Amino acid sequence: MGDDTPKRHFIQQIIDADVASGKWGAPGDGSVLATRFPPEPNGFLHVGHAKSICMNHGLAREFGGRFVLRFDDTNPAKEEQRYVDSIVRDVAWLGARWEGASEGDPTAGVKFASDYFGQMHDWAVELIEKGLAYVDEQSADEIRATRGSLKEPGTPSPWRDRPVAENLAEFEAMRRGEHADGSRVLRAKIDMASPNMNLRDPVMYRVVNAPHHRTGDAWHIYPMYDWAHGLEDSIEGITHSICTLEFEDHRPLYDWFIDAINKGRADADKIHHPQQIEFARLNPTYIITSKRKLLQLVEDGRVSGWDDPRMPTVSGLRRRGYTSESVRNFVVGVGVTKFNAMHDLGLLEGALREDLNTRAPRRMGVLDPLKVTITNWGAHGDEERLEDLEAVNNPEDDSAGTRTVRFGKTIWIERDDFMEDPPKKFFRLGPGREVRLRSAFWVTCHDSVKNDAGEVVELRCTYDPDTRGGGNPPPDAHGKVRKVKGTVHWVGDADCVDAEVRLFERLFTAEKPGKATGDPLDDLNPDSLAVVEHAKLERALAEPTPDEPDWPDGIRRFQFERLGYFCEDAEASRAAGRPVFNRAVTLRDSWAKEAKKG
RNA sequence: GGGGGGAUAGUGUAAUUGGUAGCACGACAGAUUCUGAUUCUGUUAGUCUGAGUUCAAGUCUCAGUCCCCCUACCA
The missing domain is CATH 3.90.800.10 (Glutamyl-tRNA Synthetase; Domain 3)
Incomplete structure (x- = not known):
C-alpha cells in the first residue's frame, strides 16, 4: 500500500497462484497460460467485447502465454461469414494479436468450433x-x-x-x-x-x-x-476459460462434460480440463449492448448502420474517432471484478481526450461562421495583402512542429464568440472588447452589422500590428502592458475550405436506457446527431500534410482548437466530394458549465 | 419453498489475507496558460445493517437487508 506495486485483479491473482504452483506445467512457467476470445459470428463487436478481448489478450501477453481467437460457430441459423470478417478486423484493430496471426492474411490462425x-x-x-x-x-x-x-x-x-x-x-x-x-x-x-x-x-x-x-x-x-464450449477450450489447451457472470451456473456443467469424457479413461488418455472463471461484464452508462436492440436501431434506421459513430460497436467507435489505445485504457481502468457495476461513460470520453491531447495535431475550424472585417487592414492601399503566421501544431509535443495560417482583411470566427450584450465573465468579443485571435493578432470590435431580421451578420474590428503572432504588445509610455482575457479561433477567408462536420451526442438520454419503460428506444436522444453543412476549416485540413502523425489505422485525427477532437470520415468525404469530419468528443468546457449556472 | 453470485466516498477500483481505509474519475476552490483546453495544488466524501470473537475487524463468525443471474433444440 502506498507503493507503486501494480494492482492485481482477482483473475491475475488466480493465475499467479497457478503459475507458482505449476498447476498447468513447471512451476513458474507462465508460457503454459492460454486464453481465448470466443465470439459467435452473429453480430458486431461492441465495447463490452473489447473488455474481454483486452483482458484475455493482455493476460496471455503478460504471462508469455497463448491467446486464441476462436469463433463459436455452432448455430448455422444465425451465423454469417460477414460477421466473421468484421470481428476479425475489430479484434486486430484493438491491437490483440492471436496465435497464428500474420500480416498478409487477416484470418490466419483463426480457429473455428466447426473444425472440431x-x-x-x-x-x-x-x-x-x-x-x-x-x-x-x-x-x-x-x-x-x-x-x-x-x-x-x-x-x-x-x-x-x-x-x-x-x-x-x-x-x-x-x-x-x-x-x-x-x-x-x-x-x-x-x-x-x-x-x-x-x-x-x-x-x-x-x-x-x-x-x-x-x-x-x-x-x-x-x-x-454447454456441450461444445468446454471441449473447444480443451482441444486448444486453454487453461483459463474466462467468461461473464451469467455462466456461473453453467460451470458445474462445463466440468461435468469434461469429467464425463474422462470417466473410465487412464490418466494418460484424459482430455485437458480448463478452469472456467467468471467476471462482470462492462456496463457503461448511456449505452446499450444488447445485440437484439442494437440490431433494431440499425433496422429501424435510427442510425446509419452498425458502424454509425453513435453506436457502441467497435466499428462505431473507430468511425467516431476513438483510438484503440483509448478504448484499451478505458477497459483496463474499469478493472476486473465480479461486481455488477455501472461504468461512467465520461471515463471512456476522458480516455480519448487523454490520448488525443498528446497526439492529435491542432487545427482551427469554425463551425458557425461569423464574418469579421478588419477595417484597418490595408490602410495603405494594400487591402488584398495576406500575411502568413506560424501556428504551433501541438503545445504538448514540440516535435509536432508548426504550420502556416494565412491572415487577411476578411476572416471568420465562431458566432458563439461574440455577444452584443455580454455578461462580465464573458471573455470573448463584444462591442468595444479586445480579444486575441489564436496565433495571429489582437482585434477590437468597433461595430456590428445586422441584416433585416436583426441578426448580426458581420463584425467590424481593428487589429493591432504590434501583437503579430498573438503575443503581448509592447508596454505603453507609462510602462503598462495591455492585457486581454480571451483567445478565440478563426480561419482566414482566403485560406479556408468548406466542409461538413457531424456533431454527435450520446445516443440515449438516460443513464440506463430502458429503465423507465423497459424499452431502451424510448430513451433515444433526438438530438444525437447535428450536421453542420458549411463549416469553414483551415486549408491544412483538406488534404493530409506531411506534419500529421502516422495513425496506425490510417484515420486522420485532429483537435479543432477550443472545440474538440475530430476525425476525418474518409468514406463520407469521398461520397460528398468535400471534407467530412466527425466530432469524436468535445473538449472539457468549464465556460459552458459557468454559462449554464447563469 | 430452489440454486448460484455480489455489496468499500457520487462513480469505478485497491488494502501486504486480522494491524494507519489508498488510487482514479467526478464535484468544488485556487495557480499557471496564446485553447474557458492541458498542467499543477488544495478541498470534498466511504467499509449494507445488527450482534459476536479479538488488544485490534473492510477482512473472521452468526443473523438480517438489498442487488444481479438461472425454467432457449441461443451463446
Whole structure:
C-alpha cells in the first residue's frame, strides 16, 4: 500500500497462484497460460467485447502465454461469414494479436468450433456408450414442460432409459440427416431434480438441416453451447476459460462434460480440463449492448448502420474517432471484478481526450461562421495583402512542429464568440472588447452589422500590428502592458475550405436506457446527431500534410482548437466530394458549465 | 419453498489475507496558460445493517437487508 506495486485483479491473482504452483506445467512457467476470445459470428463487436478481448489478450501477453481467437460457430441459423470478417478486423484493430496471426492474411490462425465437430461427435458417442447420454424424441415444448421450475424438480423423459444400442443408432440417424429439425435431441443424463436448471438433462445436440457457413451440409446435427464450449477450450489447451457472470451456473456443467469424457479413461488418455472463471461484464452508462436492440436501431434506421459513430460497436467507435489505445485504457481502468457495476461513460470520453491531447495535431475550424472585417487592414492601399503566421501544431509535443495560417482583411470566427450584450465573465468579443485571435493578432470590435431580421451578420474590428503572432504588445509610455482575457479561433477567408462536420451526442438520454419503460428506444436522444453543412476549416485540413502523425489505422485525427477532437470520415468525404469530419468528443468546457449556472 | 453470485466516498477500483481505509474519475476552490483546453495544488466524501470473537475487524463468525443471474433444440 502506498507503493507503486501494480494492482492485481482477482483473475491475475488466480493465475499467479497457478503459475507458482505449476498447476498447468513447471512451476513458474507462465508460457503454459492460454486464453481465448470466443465470439459467435452473429453480430458486431461492441465495447463490452473489447473488455474481454483486452483482458484475455493482455493476460496471455503478460504471462508469455497463448491467446486464441476462436469463433463459436455452432448455430448455422444465425451465423454469417460477414460477421466473421468484421470481428476479425475489430479484434486486430484493438491491437490483440492471436496465435497464428500474420500480416498478409487477416484470418490466419483463426480457429473455428466447426473444425472440431468431428471430435465432439466422437466424444458424444463415447458418452452414449457410457450410458451418460440419450436421444430424446420429445418435442421442444414437452422438454420445456417437463424441465420443472426454479422451485420444482423436473420429470424424466420417457426416452431417458432406452438401450445404448438404440441411442447409438438414433444419434447416427440424426447425424445423417434422417430426422426433421426439432424431432430429436441428444441429452446428457444428469439429474432432472437438480436445483441447478442447467443440470436437468441438458441438450447436447439438436437437429438442424441447414447449411453452415463453413462446413456446408456436412452436418445435420449441431452442438449446444454447454456441450461444445468446454471441449473447444480443451482441444486448444486453454487453461483459463474466462467468461461473464451469467455462466456461473453453467460451470458445474462445463466440468461435468469434461469429467464425463474422462470417466473410465487412464490418466494418460484424459482430455485437458480448463478452469472456467467468471467476471462482470462492462456496463457503461448511456449505452446499450444488447445485440437484439442494437440490431433494431440499425433496422429501424435510427442510425446509419452498425458502424454509425453513435453506436457502441467497435466499428462505431473507430468511425467516431476513438483510438484503440483509448478504448484499451478505458477497459483496463474499469478493472476486473465480479461486481455488477455501472461504468461512467465520461471515463471512456476522458480516455480519448487523454490520448488525443498528446497526439492529435491542432487545427482551427469554425463551425458557425461569423464574418469579421478588419477595417484597418490595408490602410495603405494594400487591402488584398495576406500575411502568413506560424501556428504551433501541438503545445504538448514540440516535435509536432508548426504550420502556416494565412491572415487577411476578411476572416471568420465562431458566432458563439461574440455577444452584443455580454455578461462580465464573458471573455470573448463584444462591442468595444479586445480579444486575441489564436496565433495571429489582437482585434477590437468597433461595430456590428445586422441584416433585416436583426441578426448580426458581420463584425467590424481593428487589429493591432504590434501583437503579430498573438503575443503581448509592447508596454505603453507609462510602462503598462495591455492585457486581454480571451483567445478565440478563426480561419482566414482566403485560406479556408468548406466542409461538413457531424456533431454527435450520446445516443440515449438516460443513464440506463430502458429503465423507465423497459424499452431502451424510448430513451433515444433526438438530438444525437447535428450536421453542420458549411463549416469553414483551415486549408491544412483538406488534404493530409506531411506534419500529421502516422495513425496506425490510417484515420486522420485532429483537435479543432477550443472545440474538440475530430476525425476525418474518409468514406463520407469521398461520397460528398468535400471534407467530412466527425466530432469524436468535445473538449472539457468549464465556460459552458459557468454559462449554464447563469 | 430452489440454486448460484455480489455489496468499500457520487462513480469505478485497491488494502501486504486480522494491524494507519489508498488510487482514479467526478464535484468544488485556487495557480499557471496564446485553447474557458492541458498542467499543477488544495478541498470534498466511504467499509449494507445488527450482534459476536479479538488488544485490534473492510477482512473472521452468526443473523438480517438489498442487488444481479438461472425454467432457449441461443451463446
